[in-house]
Amino acid sequence: MAQNLMVWMLERRVVLSECVERLRKEPADTEAEVARLEASEVVYQQYQEDADAGHPDSAAWQQALEEATGGEPAVPAQGPGATPGAAGQLLIGHHSPGSRLEGLPGDYRTIMGIVAGGDGPLQAKDVARELGLDAAPAKVESVRGKLRKSAERGWIARTPAGRYLPR
Structure with missing residues (x-):
């Protein structure tokens, strides 16, 4: 009986340790997802403002959207068509x-x-x-x-x- 109790306690400890580790990791994953969504919102708002002004550049915005959502890093737009937030400019x-x-x-x-x-x-x-x-x-x-x-x-x-x- 004591042997079974010891095995049960060890198994329970392993299960609880795994649960604690998963719970510790969850806030970091959630914060990372919130940051990605906030970046996506900024890109969408910039796109909407540009579209409302009548001159969206779909290729540049597609690159910015991919960068903001974790895709391949976009090459910042250079030149006269650069909009606020592009090429390191502050929005x-x-x-x-x-x-x-x-x-x-x-x-x-x-x-x-x-x-x-x-x-x-x-x-x-x-x-x-x-x-x-x-x-x-x-x-x-x-x-x-x-x-x-x-x-x-x-x-x-x-x-x-x-x-x-x-x-």
């Missing part, structure tokens, strides 16, 4: 005294307007709601990423509690 530049909102992509300008018109510090979910998005985490995280990027580049201020204010 949203650093704020300086001469910076103007008109130089930002439309969705960032809209977000800046919401933050500026707020009655106080706003959370990402408040901004998402103002944009007409539902409160699903995927929608809020997309807005949070834009808010965070805007704060890192000096366009808005971020409080220690993760709320956003105009500068």
